[in-house]
Amino acid sequence: MALYDDLKTAVIDMEVEKAVELTQKGLDEGKDAEDIMNSALVPAMDVVGEQYDKGEKYVPEMLLSAHAMKAAMGLLRPLLVESGVKMKGKVAIGTVEGDLHDIGQNLVGMMLEGAGFEVINLGAETPAEAFVESVKEKKPDIIGMSALLTTTMLHMPEVIDALKENGLREQVKVMIGGAPVTQEYADEIGADGYAPDAASATKLADRLVQ
Amino acid sequence: MQLGLGIDTGNTYTDSALVDLANGEILTAAKTPTTPHDLLHGILASIDRGMQGMDPDNVALVAVSTTLATNAIVEGRGSPVALILLGWLPERITTLPPCRLISVEGEFNARGEERRPLNEGQLRRGLQELPSEIEGIAVSGYFSVRNPGHERRTKEIAIGETGLPVVCGHELTCQLGIYERTVTATLNARITPLVTTFLTHVKAAMQERGIEAPLMVMRSDGSLVPEGYARTFPLQTILSGPAASAVGGNRLSGIQDGTIVDIGGTTTDIVSVEDGLPRLDGAGATVGGWKTRVHAVSAWVIGLGGDSHIQLQDHSNTPKFALRPQRVTPLAFGQLGVDFADSPNDPESVEWVHRIKAWAPSGLSANAKALWDLIPPDEGMGLHRLYEQARRHDIYLVERTFAELEARGAVQHIGFTPTDALHVLGQYREGAAEPAHTAAQLLGKRLGLSPRDFALRIVKKFQARLTDEILKKLVADELPGVDYDQNVLWEYLQGPNHLAIDINISLLHPLVGVGAPVNAFLPPVSSALNTRYTELEYGEVGNAVGAISGKIISRIKALVRQQSADRFVVFLPSKRIVLERTDDKRAMAHALHAAEDMARQEAKALGGENIRLKLQKQSYQLGIGEIRVIAIGQPRLASKAQTAVEVH
Numbered sequence: 077m078a079l080y081d082d083l084k085t086a087v088i089d090m091e092v093e094k095a096v097e098l099t100q101k102g103l104d105e106g107k108d109a110e111d112i113m114n115s116a117l118v119p120a121m122d123v124v125g126e127q128y129d130k131g132e133k134y135v136p137e138m139l140l141s142a143h144a145m146k147a148a149m150g151l152l153r154p155l156l157v158e159s160g161v162k163m164k165g166k167v168a169i170g171t172v173e174g175d176l177h178d179i180g181q182n183l184v185g186m187m188l189e190g191a192g193f194e195v196i197n198l199g200a201e202t203p204a205e206a207f208v209e210s211v212k213e214k215k216p217d218i219i220g221m222s223a224l225l226t227t228t229m230l231h232m233p234e235v236i237d238a239l240k241e242n243g244l245r246e247q248v249k250v251m252i253g254g255a256p257v258t259q260e261y262a263d264e265i266g267a268d269g270y271a272p273d274a275a276s277a278t279k280l281a282d283r284l285v286q
Numbered sequence: 287m288q289l290g291l292g293i294d295t296g297n298t299y300t301d302s303a304l305v306d307l308a309n310g311e312i313l314t315a316a317k318t319p320t321t322p323h324d325l326l327h328g329i330l331a332s333i334d335r336g337m338q339g340m341d342p343d344n345v346a347l348v349a350v351s352t353t354l355a356t357n358a359i360v361e362g363r364g365s366p367v368a369l370i371l372l373g374w375l376p377e378r379i380t381t382l383p384p385c386r387l388i389s390v391e392g393e394f395n396a397r398g399e400e401r402r403p404l405n406e407g408q409l410r411r412g413l414q415e416l417p418s419e420i421e422g423i424a425v426s427g428y429f430s431v432r433n434p435g436h437e438r439r440t441k442e443i444a445i446g447e448t449g450l451p452v453v454c455g456h457e458l459t460c461q462l463g464i465y466e467r468t469v470t471a472t473l474n475a476r477i478t479p480l481v482t483t484f485l486t487h488v489k490a491a492m493q494e495r496g497i498e499a500p501l502m503v504m505r506s507d508g509s510l511v512p513e514g515y516a517r518t519f520p521l522q523t524i525l526s527g528p529a530a531s532a533v534g535g536n537r538l539s540g541i542q543d544g545t546i547v548d549i550g551g552t553t554t555d556i557v558s559v560e561d562g563l564p565r566l567d568g569a570g571a572t573v574g575g576w577k578t579r580v581h582a583v584s585a586w587v588i589g590l591g592g593d594s595h596i597q598l599q600d601h602s603n604t605p606k607f608a609l610r611p612q613r614v615t616p617l618a619f620g621q622l623g624v625d626f627a628d629s630p631n632d633p634e635s636v637e638w639v640h641r642i643k644a645w646a647p648s649g650l651s652a653n654a655k656a657l658w659d660l661i662p663p664d665e666g667m668g669l670h671r672l673y674e675q676a677r678r679h680d681i682y683l684v685e686r687t688f689a690e691l692e693a694r695g696a697v698q699h700i701g702f703t704p705t706d707a708l709h710v711l712g713q714y715r716e717g718a719a720e721p722a723h724t725a726a727q728l729l730g731k732r733l734g735l736s737p738r739d740f741a742l743r744i745v746k747k748f749q750a751r752l753t754d755e756i757l758k759k760l761v762a763d764e765l766p767g768v769d770y771d772q773n774v775l776w777e778y779l780q781g782p783n784h785l786a787i788d789i790n791i792s793l794l795h796p797l798v799g800v801g802a803p804v805n806a807f808l809p810p811v812s813s814a815l816n817t818r819y820t821e822l823e824y825g826e827v828g829n830a831v832g833a834i835s836g837k838i839i840s841r842i843k844a845l846v847r848q849q850s851a852d853r854f855v856v857f858l859p860s861k862r863i864v865l866e867r868t869d870d871k872r873a874m875a876h877a878l879h880a881a882e883d884m885a886r887q888e889a890k891a892l893g894g895e896n897i898r899l900k901l902q903k904q905s906y907q908l909g910i911g912e913i914r915v916i917a918i919g920q921p922r923l924a925s926k927a928q929t930a931v932e933v934h
Contacts (some may be wrong), residue, residue, distance in 0.1 A: 204396050230848055230909045234396035240462040241396070241429055264907050 079105070080116040083148070087120035088127075090140035092147050099148040109155035113192065117145050117152075121190040125275030135183065138274065142186035149189060163194045165285035168210045169220035170198030171254075172235065175228035180254060183274045184220060191278040204231065204238040211244050217285050220277070221267075223254040232257075233265040249284040253277060288346040288923055289313070291497070292834030293332055293488070294530055294827070295320055295352040298551025298593055298613065299802075300328050302336030303830035307346060307923065310537075314338045315827040317802065322695070323644035325484060329491040336830075342496040346923035349833040351504035351530035354484050355477050355523055360574040364476030365421040370409065370444065372427030372436050373402060374464050381465075383472045383576065386420060388412035390440070397849060398433035398862045409440060413447040422478050423448065424471035426455040428464055433862050451478055451518070458519060459570070459579035460843060460859040466570060470578040474521035481520035485513050499924040500893065504832070506571060506582035508533045508564040509839035510921055512893045521580055524573050527829060528555040528585035532564035534832025535798040538822045545756060545793065547808060548828065549801040551593040552613040554752065556586040556759045565763065581841070586759035590751055592616070592705040592803045596744060598633040598729050605732045609704075609747060612692065617725055618709050618717030620700030623665050627724045632670045633732060636725035638700040640666035645696050654690045656681050661697065669699075702729060704748050705803060710741035713806045745807065752811050757791065792816035800828030838894030838919040844881040846873050846911030858884060874911050878904065885917035894919025 079102055086094040102112050124141045127133040133141075156163075169185050171178050178200040185195045196214050198206055207219055223229040232252055239245040249268040252261070262270035269284055271277035288307045293300065297320065304314040316335030321328035337345075358364060369385040373393025376382060390412065392404035423444050430437045437454040444452045453474050455467035488501060503516035506525035516523055528548070535546035535557075542562045548555040558565040564583040571582035589611025599606050614637075622638050629635040641661050650658065660675050661667055669688075676684045691697045706722035708714035723737060730740030758770060770776055796818040799808040805821050812819035824831060845857040854873035856863040858880055865873050882899055889897045897919035904913050 205401075227850060230850070233847065233910055237396040237432075237462055241464050243463055243465045261908050264910055 079107075080112070083112070083116040084120040084123075087117060087141055087144045087148070088123050090137060090144055092140070092144045095144040095148045096151065099151050103151065103155075109152040109159065110161045113149070113152055113156070117148055118191060121145055121187060121278075125187070125278070128273065128275050135179070139179075139183055139186070142183060142190060142274075145190040146186050164192040165217040165281070166194045166196065166214065167218045167220055167281055168196040168198055168207070168214060168216040169222070170202030170207065171200045171222045171224070172228055172231040173201060173203045174231065175223050175225060175254075176200045177224035177254075178222075180224070180274070181220070181222040184222070184253065184271075184277045187274045187278050188220075188281055191282070193278075193281060204235045207235045208238050208242050208244065211239065211248050212242070216248060218249045218251055218281055220281075221250070221252045221254075223252075223257065226256045229254065229256050229261070232261075232267070236266055251277065251280055251284060287344045289340065289344045290347045290349065290834040291333070291336055291345055291499075292827075292830035292832070293329070293336070293348070293350045294527065294829035294833055295325075295329070295332075295350065295354060295484075296527060296550050296829070297353055297357065297553070298591070300332040301827040301830040302332045303824065303827045303834060304336050304338070304340065305831065305834050312824050312831060313340070315824050315830070317826065323642065326487045326491055329488055330494065333491055333495050333497070337495070342498075345497045345499045347502065347834065347921055348488075348492060348497060348499050349502045349504065349510055349836060349921075350488060351526040351829055351833040352484065352523065353527045355481055355520055356525070356527070356573055358477050358480050359473060359524065359576065362574070363480070364473070365479045366419050367422045367424060367472065367475040368413075368416055368420050369468065369472050369475075370412070370423060370425045370440055371468065372404065372425070372430070372440065374426075374428040374468075376465060376468070383469060383476060385424070385472050385476075386416065388416075392436045393428040394433040394436070395429060396432060397847075398429065398855065398857065400433070400435070404436045404439055406439075406443060409443055410447060413444055416448065420448075420450065422475040423450050423452045424455075424468075424475040425452060426464065426468035426471050430454070430456045430464075430467070431460050431462060432857060434860050451475070453478075453518070456860055458521065459581070460857075461570065461579045463579060466577050466579045469576050470521060470570075470580060473573075473576060473578065474519060477520050478517070481523065482517050485517055489513070500922065502836070502893065502921055504530050504533075504836050506580050507566055507839065507841075508583055508832075508836060510833075510836035510893070511838075515892065521578065524578070524580055525571050525582040525585050526833075528557050528587065529564055529583045530829040530832035530836075531555050531800050532557040532559055532583050532832065533835050534828035534830070535559065535800050535822075536562060536564075537831055537835040538800075538824060538828060539796075539798045539820045541796055541798055541820060544795040544798050544820075545760065546798045546800055547752065547756065547804065547811075549799070549804050549807060550591050552589070552591045554588050554590050554755070554801075556588075556756055557583050558760070558763060569766070584763060586755060586762065588751075588755050590748070590755075592708075592801075593703045595699070596702045596704070596707070596729075598732055600633055600732060607729070607733070607744070609744075609751070612699075614699045614701040614703060616703040616705040616717065617700060617721035618706055618714075618719065620698075620721070621666070622700065622721055623667065625668050625671065626721065627728055628668070629670055630728055630731070633729060634670040634673060635668055636702060636721075636728055637669035638666055639669055639672055640698040640700070642696055642698055645694075650694065650696070651687070651690065653681055653683070653687050654694075654696075657684070657687050658691060658696055666698075669701075702726070704744060704807075707741040707744040708803060708806050710737055711745065711806075714803065749807055749811050749814075752807065753814050756793075756797070756811070756815065760793070790816065796820055798822065798825075800825050800832075802826045836921070838889050838892050838897075838917075838921055840885045840888035840892060840894075840917040842881045842885040842888070842915045842917075844877040844911075844913040844915075846870075846877045846906065846913070848873075848909035856880060870906060870909075870911070874904070874906050874913070877911065877913050878915075881913050881915045882917075885915045889917040889919045893922050895922045896920050 508529040531548035567584035570579040709722040726737035
């Protein structure tokens with residue numbers, strides 16, 4: 077399918093307008109929204125993730141690819157919802173209290189959307205109680221926390237404590253990431269997983285909703 | 287001579303054991319029936335049988351374990367109480383035990399900082415509107431285990447306004463989980479009057495027999511607490527029975543690691559001992575479907591005992607018998623009338639019913655009251671005759687109505703039990719043998735079995751169930767939350783024919799039996815599980831021995847949390863310490879010191895002496911530290927300084 081190959085290349089090459097144009101073209105030709113997502117967009121982000129792993133791409137480029145993907149998804153999402161296609165799962169993400177560095181977590185959000193998750197972006201400086209509220213109201217499968225500083229990282233266990241206090245810890249998986257965070261830290265605070273970067277975050281989310 | 291008297295009040299029997307505290311020798315052992323309608327009388331009888339004429343002046347310690355609190359909760363009994371919730375409400379009020387709810391603003395965050403101050407005006411208004419029948423108050427606040435400030439203040443105000451006993455969530459547990467803490471505090475308040483009455487009876491009985499020794503109660507974790515503590519925190523004793531089995535099994539067998547099976551009249555409790563101490567349930571005890579945060583022995587309680595009712599289900603072409611979880615009085619111990627077993631074709635003719643004399647027939651449905659009225663007040667009657675008459679009097683749903691009378695404790699139901707099966711097999715000799723034989727003949731005939739084969743079949747079924755439950759319990763200890771009803775592998779492994787798999791299960795540690803009929807039931811079970819069985823002298827009063835063998839234990843957990851570069855917080859039970867301009871090493875040292883101090887103080891306040899401290903855990907990594915300290919002591923005895931200790 078030449079169209080799918082072109083769309084895939086457009087996303088990998090960070091061409092936002094072209095990605096939107098090709099997606100629209102596919103829909104006009106009568107292609108299925110789910111098929112466009114699974115055959116072109118998701119494989120494109122897989123490639124981007126691999127390129128990032130190998131050091132062939134850097135964060136700004138990955139962001140641009142994700143942006144292209146997100147723009148294309150903008151056309152597909154209403155159709156997906158209409159046809160009742162099941163998303164892989166729901167993830168609520170945010171940077172913890174006192175941490176305004178949200179570039180990384182936004183990237184994770186876009187990658188997750190690209191991989192077929194519904195993402196609730198709680199944004200920067202999300203207090204523990206806001207995580208709890210989102211779990212109560214939106215019932216996500218996973219919450220993702222990010223922190224860029226060793227000082228703000230200390231708020232991660234508070235979010236887990238707040239989930240436990242509210243009896244919600246068993247209902248939701250917790251994944252964490254950010255520069256100072258390690259697997260060791262995830263184990264220590266009782267998180268379900270740690271991802272070092274955006275590409276592995278989607279793999280981790282896949283595993284956690286299995 | 288310093289003697290210790292242990293008393294275990296079970297559902298069916300009250301056991302007592304007298305121990306020479308100097309050398310641990312067991313001097314007497316006795317079993318008397320539990321008398322729920324006249325507790326004082328039963329306790330007096332138990333003391334008398336246990337003391338066997340020994341000088342009461344020599345008794346230096348009395349320790350009790352009881353299933354009273356558990357039963358009340360399982361049966362949904364309790365006093366009317368108020369619950370004050372601070373800064374939190376459950377999604378549905380019906381998920382809480384019955385209570386009058388007062389909702390008040392005021393909450394802390396995960397760091398123990400105030401998010402919203404306590405609204406004292408709201409609190410006072412709520413308290414002033416309380417109806418007069420309320421007998422106690424429970425207080426539970428959001429993140430109170432990170433900062434107990436609001437709960438404390440609320441307690442102060444509530445006592446001032448009402449004069450009622452008030453208990454707070456943070457006083458009962460230091461674990462997170464506002465829902466479970468709320469359930470814990472509310473149930474505690476609901477059973478306070480009941481347990482207080484029981485302990486008052488025990489004290490009265492001791493006084494009547496001239497025993498002037500400290501009275502202690504076995505807590506759910508297998509340690510002893512003073513009577514005053516048990517009155518304030520009665521919920522902490524909910525699993526005192528199984529805890530006493532664990533301690534008694536360990537004490538009598540000397541086995542440090544093993545599984546203890548306590549077969550009582552009504553239930554069988556399975557508990558484990560690890561390194562000489564009862565294995566505890568990390569999450570907290572679940573009783574009567576309520577998830578509590580009570581630190582308790584991990585007990586597997588099944589509705590199967592020596593007095594379980596064996597009922598012939600005669601409705602189809604192939605009659606079967608069932609072991610019902612309901613307890614009845616064994617035929618060997620029941621008072622039976624002349625027309626007992628006079629209808630060889632009617633399996634209900636081997637059952638007998640008496641009215642409970644002390645029971646006043648109030649609150650029964652009209653149908654049940656009519657059925658109750660049919661029972662002759664003195665001699666009772668055969669169940670088959672009662673059913674016949676009921677049908678003649680147009681009482682509908684007779685069997686269900688009879689079950690209502692049983693559940694309300696209005697009747698004594700006498701029937702065939704595993705105890706009677708042992709009588710038939712000649713393995714048990716107390717009570718009358720004749721009715722058990724007659725019944726086994728009648729029931730066996732319906733199944734085409736001789737009385738002996740019928741009895742054997744029952745014992746085998748009992749053993750198969752025990753084997754299954756012991757395995758489930760041991761697996762559940764390692765894999766909590768396994769749902770056996772939906773576990774395909776489990777079903778398969780239990781099935782008879784495996785084509786390619788040969789399964790051998792061996793328990794790594796021995797089985798120990800506690801309770802009257804254990805030696806008849808357990809040896810084949812331990813063979814099936816390929817492990818050693820230890821038969822105990824005095825195993826039949828293992829719980830009473832366990833109660834008097836309990837130690838004083840205080841377990842303290844301290845959490846250390848880094849909050850910024852040089853600011854740390856130490857969370858201790860009922861205490862929050864903020865440390866500024868410090869580092870991780872100094873914060874941990876401070877926490878260790880505080881935890882050790884608190885453990886030692888608490889063990890002392892709980893009536894302990896010769897206290898040893900043990901550091902169970904000390905870890906610190908990346909801003910998170912945890913310390914666990916355990917203090918173990920011996921109960922202080924009567925001859926030494928006898929000062930009453932109040933614990934809060």
